[in-house]
Amino acid sequence: MEQSSLVEWMATAVTSSCELDDFESVVRLHWSRIFRFALASLRDRHAAETLTQDCFFRAYKARDRFRGEASVSTWLMQIAVNQVRDHLRDRRLQFWKRARQTAVDVTAAAGWIADAGATPETAALLKEQVQAVWDATGSLSERQRTVFLLRFVEDLDVLEIAAATGLKEGTVKIHLFRALQAVRKRIRKTK
Amino acid sequence: MIEHLSAEQISQWIIGDRPLELRQHVAECAECRAELGQLESALAQFRTAMREPASSVPPPAWHHPEPRSAPWFSWPRLVLIATALLVLVAVPVTWKARNHEQALRAQAAQTALADSRLLESVDAEISQAVPQPMEPLVTLATWNSNSTEQNQKTQRQ
Numbered sequence: 001m002e003q004s005s006l007v008e009w010m011a012t013a014v015t016s017s018c019e020l021d022d023f024e025s026v027v028r029l030h031w032s033r034i035f036r037f038a039l040a041s042l043r044d045r046h047a048a049e050t051l052t053q054d055c056f057f058r059a060y061k062a063r064d065r066f067r068g069e070a071s072v073s074t075w076l077m078q079i080a081v082n083q084v085r086d087h088l089r090d091r092r093l094q095f096w097k098r099a100r101q102t103a104v105d106v107t108a109a110a111g112w113i114a115d116a117g118a119t120p121e122t123a124a125l126l127k128e129q130v131q132a133v134w135d136a137t138g139s140l141s142e143r144q145r146t147v148f149l150l151r152f153v154e155d156l157d158v159l160e161i162a163a164a165t166g167l168k169e170g171t172v173k174i175h176l177f178r179a180l181q182a183v184r185k186r187i188r189k190t191k
Numbered sequence: 192m193i194e195h196l197s198a199e200q201i202s203q204w205i206i207g208d209r210p211l212e213l214r215q216h217v218a219e220c221a222e223c224r225a226e227l228g229q230l231e232s233a234l235a236q237f238r239t240a241m242r243e244p245a246s247s248v249p250p251p252a253w254h255h256p257e258p259r260s261a262p263w264f265s266w267p268r269l270v271l272i273a274t275a276l277l278v279l280v281a282v283p284v285t286w287k288a289r290n291h292e293q294a295l296r297a298q299a300a301q302t303a304l305a306d307s308r309l310l311e312s313v314d315a316e317i318s319q320a321v322p323q324p325m326e327p328l329v330t331l332a333t334w335n336s337n338s339t340e341q342n343q344k345t346q347r348q
Contacts, residue, residue, distance in 0.1 A: 023253060024253045027250050027251075027253040028250055028253075031249075031250030031251075032248075032250070035248055035250075036241060036242060039241075040241050045248075049248070053251070056253070126232075126236050129229075129232070129233040129236060129237075130233070130236050130237050130240045132233065133233055133234065133236075133237040134237065134240075149241075151206065152234050152237065152238055153237070153238050153241045153242070155238075157207075158206065173206065176202065176206050177199060177202040177203075177206075180201070180202040180205055180206075180230075181198050181202065183230070183233075183234075184198065184201065184230060187229065187230065187233050
């Protein structure tokens, strides 16, 4: 490692470690992002809230082991990704619990967005498109959906997604390609 | 010159991997531009739609979790309890056994003393030639035999 990059890495590590000292601020800063990812992945508000709380609780317990190799944001997202995976695996076994009372209705939000100054036709089209993407992500595999959400909802780049999921860069791209193809197919059907 | 973007090239474009050849084609092909525009618009709307419900949930107040008390069941605690129970049971049993042993020893000592006394008296009795009440007769008999022997000696002489 070159001296300058070593210094940069050490500075990042120290900054990140200091950031964790004030954990209340960490929660305030990153809560929405983790909750949003959990909500989009699980599609259940109650489950997403529980998972987000658990994610921060785990992070708090493991904060001494955080070495600053990634940013706090990426580290928290790693924990959330693992928790979503575990949750979905558990739920697969408990198939009788699939009826969700607190399921998210994304079309309500889509309708609200489309109402902002759009013609009724455009609003309807936008709502349909959002619904199509939502339906398409529901049909993706757990890994494809995670990668897709991290890219197109959380705006992470391929390297950041690789760090958060533990996948290789090439594998992330393959999952993204497949997810996008599925989304495109679903959008075409709305035409 | 490529005819239209393939599914893979469209994905490549969307994730931001845009080589010169793709850029040239998109610049010249209205159909591909429309296709990309529609997909980008749908993804942007989806992102906004996903962010809305999440932003309406404020983060809860963070309370530092209290260090959890040690669970009731743990192996060291179990071993400690087992040892205490063992001591509680073993001490009275050992104490009782030791007392019992001491009592037995004392009893054995007493018996041995009594036995030795009995033996002594038996020995004393056995060592006597005649019972104690008849002892004067033995003296008399001894005296008679002695005088008879003396008479016989004088007659021979």
